[in-house]
Amino acid sequence: MGRKFVVGGNWKMNGDKNQINEIVNNLKKGPLDENVEVIIGVPAIYLAYVKSIVPDSIAVAAQNCWKVPKGAFTGEISPAMLKDVGINWVILGHSERRSIFGEKDELVAEKVAHALESGLKVIACIGETLEEREAGKTEEVVFRQTKALLSAIGDKWANVVLAYEPVWAIGTGKTASPQQAQEVHSSLRNWLSTNASPDVANAVRIQYGGSVTAANAKELAACSDIDGFLVGGASLKPEFVDIINATK
Numbered sequence: 001m002g003r004k005f006v007v008g009g010n011w012k013m014n015g016d017k018n019q020i021n022e023i024v025n026n027l028k029k030g031p032l033d034e035n036v037e038v039i040i041g042v043p044a045i046y047l048a049y050v051k052s053i054v055p056d057s058i059a060v061a062a063q064n065c066w067k068v069p070k071g072a073f074t075g076e077i078s079p080a081m082l083k084d085v086g087i088n089w090v091i092l093g094h095s096e097r098r099s100i101f102g103e104k105d106e107l108v109a110e111k112v113a114h115a116l117e118s119g120l121k122v123i124a125c126i127g128e129t130l131e132e133r134e135a136g137k138t139e140e141v142v143f144r145q146t147k148a149l150l151s152a153i154g155d156k157w158a159n160v161v162l163a164y165e166p167v168w169a170i171g172t173g174k175t176a177s178p179q180q181a182q183e184v185h186s187s188l189r190n191w192l193s194t195n196a197s198p199d200v201a202n203a204v205r206i207q208y209g210g211s212v213t214a215a216n217a218k219e220l221a222a223c224s225d226i227d228g229f230l231v232g233g234a235s236l237k238p239e240f241v242d243i244i245n246a247t248k
């Protein structure tokens with residue numbers, strides 16, 4: 001069976017109720033390609049609100065969560081809490097969490113493990129910085145970040161989507177070319193074949209993220225190892241519908 005195209009919108013720390021209503025109304029109007037899985041990543045404070053107004057066909061994701069179910073962790077939210085308000089997805093290991101909040105591979109892995117154990121599905125983000133790319137270390141970094149996730153994911157690969165997001169392409173308007181993205185996706189899939197299993201490598205969906213817009217989505221979506229997108233800025237705009245429909 002082919003891999004179902006999956007498009008995530010990561011709103012990051014953006015939006016208020018007015019803007020959220022507009023975004024959701026736009027998604028409801030669509031029309032959205034029914035063959036595409038759509039997941040919107042919402043600021044924690046609006047998760048329950050968004051869940052209450054989106055159609056069930058659109059999944060809602062948290063942008064982060066902590067690694068244990070409850071306790072003295074001021075300011076954190078747990079997978080159990082997310083599940084309790086009807087949220088089934090979480091984005092983990094985003095480069096902004098890694099670079100601004102100092103999350104290392106090991107912590108990301110602990111969060112991924114606990115989220116999966118708790119029954120959440122996970123969009124796990126990986127990607128190299130410009131410095132790392134220029135030093136020829138793209139594969140080394142992406143493989144290292146993925147390796148850290150292997151034991152955390154265990155046999156739960158069906159509940160994981162990988163998002164390859166080159167840090168230099170995030171919010172910069174510098175999209176990776178389809179060739180650059182395809183090259184990393186393909187070598188990651190080969191690496192997974194050896195280090196996880198051929199079945200995992202064949203089935204896991206790998207999203208591309210980094211300055212995806214309606215203008216570049218079709219060309220990226222045509223690449224054989226790109227199975228969707230994780231979209232930041234453009235997910236706040238009406239063009240998100242066109243990005244969702246990029247494979248049509």
Ligand SMILES: O=C[C@H](O)COP(=O)(O)O
Nearest residue numbers: 010170171210211232233
């Ligand atoms: O999670 C999404 C990525 O950080 C991409 O953000 P961007 O589309 O604004 O470049």
